[in-house]
Amino acid sequence: MFQFFKKNSLLKLLPEVKGKYLTNVSLSKHTWFGVGGPAEVMYIPHDSDDLSFFIQECPKNVPVFLIGGGSNLLVRDGGIPGVVIKLDSPAFKQVSVGTNEITCGAGLHNIELKKYLLNHQIGGLEFLCSIPGVIGGSVKTNAGCFGREVKDVIKSVQIMNGLGKIKKVGVADLELGYRSSCFPDDWIILSITFVTTPDTKENIEKKLNDQKAYRVAKQPYNQKTAGSTFKNPQGLRAWELIKKSGCDTLSVGGAKVSEKHCNFLINTGNATAKDIETLGEIIINTVRQKTYITLEWEIKRVGIDK
Template sequence: MQHGDRIASGVCQAPGSGEAPAPDSFIPQNIRGKLTRNASLAKLVWFKSGGAADWLFEPADREDLIAFLEQVQPGTPVMALGLGSNLIIRDGGVPGVVIRLGKAFAELHENTESVLHCGGGASGILVSSKARDAGIAGLEFLRGIPGTVGGFVRMNGGAYGREVADILVDCDVILPGGDFVTLPAGDLQYSYRHSALPEGAVVVSARFQGQPGDPAVIGAEMDKIAQAREESQPLRTKTGGSTFKNPPGEKAWALIDAAGCRGLTLGGAQVSEKHTNFLINTGDATSSDIEELGEEVRRRVAESQGVTLEWEIKRVGRP
């Protein structure tokens, strides 16, 4: 555990909003988790690119996270990091504090009436597998989302015709400042890949509603989803999942393909030959390469197809 002075360098800007003064030092009291200054994030995200976090905190448990956030100066940016599968960390790094939830936040247990309680750090594969074993149907689609419960809840994650808005009962959230609240699904005002979850809020657990089902049938559906992903997506590359949202009535990949962007490269970044709505780090791409390639794709699609694509991948940090 590192020790220093409390973050006291003024109010930082939100991640991605430009330069922000880096916190000089930080002395959290009675913290049991791991706190790291200038922590490299590239190894923690699927693209394997990007800069460092001013601070990275890996809490021991929920109470530890609450105690930590109570001591962070108001106005300091706070960002939760899951598997880093749908994220570009910009090369200048992330201002403020990045929270990474570990095994202590991956607990799963069945509640009554086919409700599954899920820790915010549990992966989609883990959640869907637990639901299968418990005979809870309706959560199979989470097998196809490469992320954690916290990210699903924030982004209304979805795949194969279903999304988190269809299954969420409520979620437990720790707000900047350390307040612990439980928010019903209706308060999140879900829309396509968007929620009204407050900036800097960390989802530590959620309840998903399913229905009774046959584990064998559930497992077969999960296998079908896994096979479809393997056949259609560049899963064995440094990628970030679906890059752009599907416009109403359209498929982003088809628009990108029609704009002639399949295989397009910029620096070490490439539009996937296998699935054009995926960008790839071919080996030495910077986050700037990846983001600039995405913007070039957007420009070409707008010019040739008359549609402005919206980013689905979250881009955070200093350019």
């Protein structure tokens, strides 16, 4: 288990970079749940050369974690020791539109794709616009909805490996599965090329509007949540198991199960990460006792307890 370095000593170990180091950054401001302790240091690389230099020069005993849009994360109350990298500079948000393809920087917010789809009349990626987070996080989690997932639309990905070297990899190397990927943890996704199909502005707009309407009607909207808490076990639905086991009205401290969709956990305002994680564990145990099925977290839990 990693611990925080002695007061202010971590910064002195880190290489001098072009990007920014921020200390003691509250991760509750960088996650959709709105909970979690600090990042000991947050590093915002200036561009991929700067990131490569950092990767090569950062001492190996310093833990490094990459945060995207924070929409699939539960950061524990003690925070994340070491360095949290966020690809938040303009260099990681570039977009270029080609023939039947679009290349996006990993730091681009999914919703920002919308204007490119409409302006260039390209279809096939509407589903991605409705998923919170950034493009890099969506590839790592193989995000999906409305019958499509990222795996279906990727052409290639540019990554930086643990030695700071950039390479292009195909979909097979990413080993994308149901809300998961198995490529090495030290690979950082830099940009992604998606396959697109021409479509009319009206069709694209209709799909985007229908998807938004579905989410507003069926899921908690504008709430502090991280989306589906548990993966659907094969052939089953997590929400049905939660409801059948009588867990759909549970709460712990400021955390509660959403009344709109019981596979979503909500921070009602003053929840701690501990409240949310405890509620999740109670649900897992109760569902196991009632149905003999063990639910698996879809949300990634990171950091240390307080």
